[in-house]
Amino acid sequence: MADPPSMEDAKVDISEKQTLLAVLQFLKKHNLKETETLLKKEAKVSDEEFKTEDSGPTASEVSHALAAYKSDDDPSIYEDLYTDIKAFIDSCLDVHKVELATILYPVFVHMYLELVYNDHEQLAKNFFGKFSLDQEEYYREDLMKLSTVYKKEHMAGNQLMDNFKSSKFVIRMSRDSYTHLKRHLQEKQLSRLLNIIQEHLFIDVFDGIPRNKQQIDASSGGLLGESDREANKVKVYYGLLKEPDLNIPLEEDEDNTEGEGDKPKKKKPKKDPLLMKKSKNDPNAPSNTRIPLPELKDMDKIEKINAFREAMKRVKVDREHMPSVCFYTLLNSCQGVTCIEVSEDSSLISVGFNDSFIRVWSITPDKLRSLKSPTELEIIDKEADDVLERMMDERSATEIKTLCGHNGPVYSVSFSPDKHNLVSASADGTIRLWSLQTWTNLVCYKGHNYPVWDVKFSPHGHYFVSCGHDRTARLWSTDHYQPLRVFAGHLSDVDSIQFHPNSNYVATGSSDKMVRLWDVQNGNCVRVMSGHKGAVHCLSFSPDGRTLASSGVDQVVILWELASGTMLAQMKGHTDTVYCLCFSRDGGVLSSGGLDNTVRIWDIKKIYEELDSDSDANIPSTLHVNDSPNLLITTYKTKSTPVLLLHFTRRNLLLGSGAFSIT
Amino acid sequence: MAAPAKSSPRDAQVMAAVLKDMGVLDYEPRLINQMLEFTYRYITDILDDAKVYSTHANKKNLDTDDVKLAIQCKMDHSFTTPPPRDLLMEIARHKNSQQLPLIKPYSLPRLPPDRYCLSAPNYRLRTLKKSRIQIGLPQFSSGSPRISIAPMQSKGSSSSSHSLTVVSKAQPTVTIISKPAAATIPKPTIRVNTGMTKVLPNTSGQIITTRPIPTSTLSTIGQQGALGGQPVIPGVNPLKRKLEDDDYDK
Numbered sequence: 001m002a003d004p005p006s007m008e009d010a011k012v013d014i015s016e017k018q019t020l021l022a023v024l025q026f027l028k029k030h031n032l033k034e035t036e037t038l039l040k041k042e043a044k045v046s047d048e049e050f051k052t053e054d055s056g057p058t059a060s061e062v063s064h065a066l067a068a069y070k071s072d073d074d075p076s077i078y079e080d081l082y083t084d085i086k087a088f089i090d091s092c093l094d095v096h097k098v099e100l101a102t103i104l105y106p107v108f109v110h111m112y113l114e115l116v117y118n119d120h121e122q123l124a125k126n127f128f129g130k131f132s133l134d135q136e137e138y139y140r141e142d143l144m145k146l147s148t149v150y151k152k153e154h155m156a157g158n159q160l161m162d163n164f165k166s167s168k169f170v171i172r173m174s175r176d177s178y179t180h181l182k183r184h185l186q187e188k189q190l191s192r193l194l195n196i197i198q199e200h201l202f203i204d205v206f207d208g209i210p211r212n213k214q215q216i217d218a219s220s221g222g223l224l225g226e227s228d229r230e231a232n233k234v235k236v237y238y239g240l241l242k243e244p245d246l247n248i249p250l251e252e253d254e255d256n257t258e259g260e261g262d263k264p265k266k267k268k269p270k271k272d273p274l275l276m277k278k279s280k281n282d283p284n285a286p287s288n289t290r291i292p293l294p295e296l297k298d299m300d301k302i303e304k305i306n307a308f309r310e311a312m313k314r315v316k317v318d319r320e321h322m323p324s325v326c327f328y329t330l331l332n333s334c335q336g337v338t339c340i341e342v343s344e345d346s347s348l349i350s351v352g353f354n355d356s357f358i359r360v361w362s363i364t365p366d367k368l369r370s371l372k373s374p375t376e377l378e379i380i381d382k383e384a385d386d387v388l389e390r391m392m393d394e395r396s397a398t399e400i401k402t403l404c405g406h407n408g409p410v411y412s413v414s415f416s417p418d419k420h421n422l423v424s425a426s427a428d429g430t431i432r433l434w435s436l437q438t439w440t441n442l443v444c445y446k447g448h449n450y451p452v453w454d455v456k457f458s459p460h461g462h463y464f465v466s467c468g469h470d471r472t473a474r475l476w477s478t479d480h481y482q483p484l485r486v487f488a489g490h491l492s493d494v495d496s497i498q499f500h501p502n503s504n505y506v507a508t509g510s511s512d513k514m515v516r517l518w519d520v521q522n523g524n525c526v527r528v529m530s531g532h533k534g535a536v537h538c539l540s541f542s543p544d545g546r547t548l549a550s551s552g553v554d555q556v557v558i559l560w561e562l563a564s565g566t567m568l569a570q571m572k573g574h575t576d577t578v579y580c581l582c583f584s585r586d587g588g589v590l591s592s593g594g595l596d597n598t599v600r601i602w603d604i605k606k607i608y609e610e611l612d613s614d615s616d617a618n619i620p621s622t623l624h625v626n627d628s629p630n631l632l633i634t635t636y637k638t639k640s641t642p643v644l645l646l647h648f649t650r651r652n653l654l655l656g657s658g659a660f661s662i663t
Numbered sequence: 664m665a666a667p668a669k670s671s672p673r674d675a676q677v678m679a680a681v682l683k684d685m686g687v688l689d690y691e692p693r694l695i696n697q698m699l700e701f702t703y704r705y706i707t708d709i710l711d712d713a714k715v716y717s718t719h720a721n722k723k724n725l726d727t728d729d730v731k732l733a734i735q736c737k738m739d740h741s742f743t744t745p746p747p748r749d750l751l752m753e754i755a756r757h758k759n760s761q762q763l764p765l766i767k768p769y770s771l772p773r774l775p776p777d778r779y780c781l782s783a784p785n786y787r788l789r790t791l792k793k794s795r796i797q798i799g800l801p802q803f804s805s806g807s808p809r810i811s812i813a814p815m816q817s818k819g820s821s822s823s824s825h826s827l828t829v830v831s832k833a834q835p836t837v838t839i840i841s842k843p844a845a846a847t848i849p850k851p852t853i854r855v856n857t858g859m860t861k862v863l864p865n866t867s868g869q870i871i872t873t874r875p876i877p878t879s880t881l882s883t884i885g886q887q888g889a890l891g892g893q894p895v896i897p898g899v900n901p902l903k904r905k906l907e908d909d910d911y912d913k
Contacts, residue, residue, distance in 0.1 A: 144686045159744065166748065292766045294773075433774075442772075443780050450745055462766060462773060470745040472755070477764070478772075481779035486758045488751035523759025 017077070075120040078111045079127055081193050086134075088184055092177075098213045099177040102220065103201065105135050106169040107193070109146065110200050113155070113164065121150055138221045138533035138554075163223060163491045163512075168202035170225035172620050174210040178203060204229055208619035218567055218625045219531045221554075223491050223512040227528035229618065232565035234526040236517065238545045239285025241502045244296060284563075286504045291520050293503065294462040299388075300418060307345070310650035317584045317652045319603055319633050323591070328363070328657040329641050337659035340645040343415040344459075346655060348436075349645075350422060352410030358403040358424055360436070367397035371437045392437075403434050405441040414457045414464065421478070423464050425452035431466050433478060447474055447483050454496050458503045463520075465506050467494035473508045475520060487518040489525045495552070498539040507548055509536025515550050517562065527565040531558055540581035540590070542604070549590055551578035557592050559607060569607045569626040573600055573635070582646040582654075589633070591654055593643025599636040599656055606631060674699055709733045 020043055027036040085107065089100045108131055115124035132143050148154065155161050173181075185194050197203075206229070219226050296304075317323045328349065330337055336354040343349075348368075350360045362368050369392035371377070380390045408427035415422055421442075422434045431445040431452055450469035457464045463484075467473035471490050474483035492511035499506055505526070506518045515536055517527035534553030541548050547568065551557040555578060557571040576596035583590050583604070593599040612624045641658040648654055678695050682688075710725070712733035717725050745751075766773075774780050 141686075148685065162747070292763055294766050295768045435772075441781050443775060470751070471748070472751055477766075479775055480764070481775040483758065484761075484763055486751070486755040488748070488755035491748070521763065523755060 075115055075118060075123050077192065078115060078123075079130065081190060082108065082111060082127075082131060084190070085193060092180065095210045096177040096180055098216055099173050099210045100181055102171050102173070102216060103181070103197070105139055106171070106201050106225065107196060108132075108135065109164060110196050112146065113149075113161070116150055116155065117152055119152055124150055136220075142223065159492070164200075167224050167491070168200060170202045170204060170228050172204045172206060172211075172219075172226055172229070174621065175205050175207050177210050178205050202228070206619055208621045211621045215621060215623065215625070218570065219620070221533035222514050222530035225530070227514065227530040227565070231525070231528040234524070236526050236562050237284055237286035237290070237502070237504060238500070238562045239282035239502065240545050241285060241288055242281070286502055290504055293460045303345075303418070307650060311585065313651055314585055315652045317586070317589050318605060322601060322634055323584065323589065323648070323652060323654040325599060325636055325654045325656055327638065327641075328655070329638075330657070330659040333659045335659070335661060337644065338409050339412050340657045341413045341415060342645060342647045342655060342657070343419050344417055345419070346647065346649040348415065348419065349657065350413045350415065352413050352424060354409040356404065356406040356408055356410060356426065358406075358410055358413055358422070358434070360401045360403065360422070362399055367399055368401050369393055370396040370401075370439050401439050403439065403441070405432055405444075406430070408451075411452065412454045414455050416457045417459055417461045421457075423455050423457060425455035425466055425468070427451040429468070431455055431476070443478070443481070445476055445481060447476075448472070453493065456497055456499055458499050459501055460503045463503065465497050465499065467497040467508055469493045471510075473497055473506065473518070475506065485520060485523045487516075487523060487525070489516060490514065495535050496537050496539050498541060500541050501543065501545045507539045507541070507550075509539050509550055509552065511535040515539070515548070515560065517548070527562065529560050529565055529567070531567050531570075532556070537577065537579055538581045540583055542583050542587045543585060544587055549581050549583070551581055551592060553577050555594075557581065557590070557602065559590075559604070566623050567625050568611070569631065571602045571631050572627060572629070573632045574598070579642070579644055580646045582648055584648045585650060585652050591646045591648070593646050593656060593658075595642045597638045597640060597642055599638070599643055599646065599654070601633040601635075602631050603633050678702075709737060712736065
């Protein structure tokens with residue numbers, strides 16, 4: 001019989017207590033009862049401190065990965081460990097304190113989960129109650145969801161749990177803080193804590209000065225921490241595609257009499273610098289053949305010429321010249337409106353409803369016509385110039401058309417750029433393609449088996465993307481009944497999706513509070529941007545393709561730079577969820593609208609002016625996020641209408657739309 | 664919204680407390696009723712299922728195991744969750760490895776093949792009944808037609824353009840089946856064509872040409888016995904009531 005080591009009973013350090021209890025448990029397991037009782041007597045460990053363990057995973061539905069939570073240690077040490085690490089952090093230098101405090105949340109979560117897994121329900125509840133309020137405000141929602149898991153059986157089906165156990169929580173830390181932490185853990189031999197940190201946390205160490213609280217808060221909030229810097233290293237071709245050479249005849253009422261092609265040499269007063277860049281080869285632009293795009297037909301060329309002409313008459317919009325807003329309010333909709341969308345040339349508005357209908361209105365004096373019947377179509381002269389008008393049946397001209405076919409609420413609609421087609425996404429898991437010439441349903445795309453939250457047509461036509469509850473986004477083309485690309489990587493529902501102006505990239509915003517940028521050509525995720533503290537409901541690319549604006553439940557509009565994947569600015573001001581964003585046609589101003597019944601205009605030009613030139617994406621502490629309150633130019637209030645759509649017309653008039661709500 | 668009044672039934676108060684616990688503070692009063700209805704229906708379904716399992720296992724009373732099994736089955740059926748992340752990544756990897764298909768110019772409208780579109784008519788014209796005369800005896804020869812059965816649906820417009828082709832290597836003797844010879848065509852229809860020719864859909868409604876079917880290769884089709892007399896149409900039981908003769912061309 002081995003002599004138990006003698007110990008001072010008064011001051012027993014945590015680690016020694018740990019060892020002692022481990023020894024006791026070992027003895028118990030191997031039925032060395034006499035040794036056990038002797039040791040207990042000598043070490044004066046009371047029986048209630050020593051709790052028995054449930055050994056071995058029992059139910060088969062608990063997966064292997066969860067077994068990582070199994071521990072033989074005494075559960076009461078968790079509270080002590082946590083308090084200890086908190087005390088250590090408080091004792092550090094101020095510079096390190098904020099950075100090290102970021103590990104408290106994941107450590108807390110994993111400790112709690114270990115307690116639950118090992119069936120210490122009451123202890124787990126105590127632990128949760130004691131320390132959950134210490135956590136950051138933006139983790140509040142996740143913690144609430146976590147608090148519903150307090151039995152081992154709950155762990156099996158919970159999605160949040162799956163995320164926590166399968167992926168590592170990412171934290172960025174400067175090298176100094178990291179070495180400090182490591183040294184403390186190794187000195188004190190807190191093996192349990194070290195285990196947790198090594199298994200469940202991924203600490204992205206960078207060389208540089210530690211970040212301050214503001215910088216840390218800016219980029220944290222994601223479900224699994226911040227984004228890994230490695231994820232944002234791929235080159236992104238954010239430039240615009242080279243425009244084809246079009247012979248654009250100038251209007252007769254212009255002063256200048258000559259003009260050749262699309263590169264007029266004379267300077268016009270309202271010349272847009274964007275239109276001038278066509279001749280130069282942008283190194284950041286993808287080649288026109290990087291992804292197959294449909295060729296331009298005559299009708300498209302005419303449309304482009306029209307667009308160019310309209311752009312010449314564009315009104316300047318900036319801090320001194322605020323945009324005018326034309327707002328379309330839907331009355332008497334009985335709260336059934338789920339989405340509103342307008343065509344690119346601002347002539348058609350389409351609204352999706354809870355009762356599965358889609359209604360299309362014309363907001364120009366032109367009415368909506370449908371195609372003639374086949375017998376009539378045979379008679380018309382196909383060589384005539386206005387054959388496209390003759391195709392349409394005058395008798396069917398109405399201002400509103402209804403499209404029915406879906407099996408559930410329609411959550412999103414999108415017009416094709418040539419206005420011939422409309423795609424709609426619904427809770428029934430299908431995406432439908434409608435023809436706006438015959439006003440019938442052409443195709444039903446089944447792929448998502450769960451509600452589809454958003455769908456968007458590509459600005460060049462032919463492709464559309466959708467995203468839904470199944471955590472994926474898919475790229476489809478109108479002539480394939482199955483998706484061409486599947487963008488998987490989000491941890492939770494994908495709520496919003498948007499095409500880049502060059503159609504080569506797709507941005508998605510999700511309920512896991514991350515914004516991801518995907519490459520259409522190979523389906524890879526090229527950027528992961530963290531910083532939102534709530535689900536991301538709307539995304540908008542700037543017209544020059546360099547930046548992306550996003551917003552959602554957390555009411556903050558964030559501007560990201562695509563080249564580096566870093567946050568440029570945080571625009572605070574909204575008091576409720578933001579549902580729509582739109583840049584002005586020249587990119588100088590951003591409009592946002594949401595549930596707080598307001599439309600706010602933000603100054604983007606100012607952000608570019610105040611950009612810090614020596615910020616380096618590799619050293620997060622040099623990044624400065626602009627969140628001055630001066631970025632807000634103005635606020636427009638509606639009476640009681642949440643804003644669901646914002647759209648700058650080609651002449652920079654701001655269109656808005658929403659459904660009047662009584663409450 | 665405010666919590667339910669003190670006079671409301673205990674269940675409603677419990678539901679309100681549950682909602683409060685989960686962090687839902689703002690809701691319409693009707694929500695409590697909806698949640699209670701759902702709870703009642705769900706619990707009774709589970710308990711019914713559990714009772715069934717319990718009686719199946721010859722147990723006197725309900726057991727926690729029965730309830731657990733009932734819950735598990737219900738979860739797999741009604742409350743499916745999206746696929747796990749690794750499966751999604753695998754599917755994505757597979758799909759994304761294929762190149763984006765090139766776009767053929769001048770091919771408007773760009774739509775999937777007709778069977779995946781909703782553009783086919785979802786009705787069929789009723790045709791006149793034609794009597795059919797049987798010519799000759801069916802010859803059974805070697806050869807192995809592969810028959811695929813595509814049920815004709817009168818409602819599903821997406822499949823209305825299914826056509827059935829069977830590749831056959833045997834001689835092209837044609838047998839036309841007469842109506843009184845119990846060669847009624849049930850659903851599903853099987854049309855057997857020669858290797859080369861295809862029966863073209865014809866709007867005025869049609870003659871069905873069939874191929875003699877060698878019995879040796881059709882082991883799955885029941886040995887109907889009367890092989891010498893008339894061609895055996897799989898699925899036809901001569902004792903069955905004769906169905907009306909509809910033409911299922913198209």
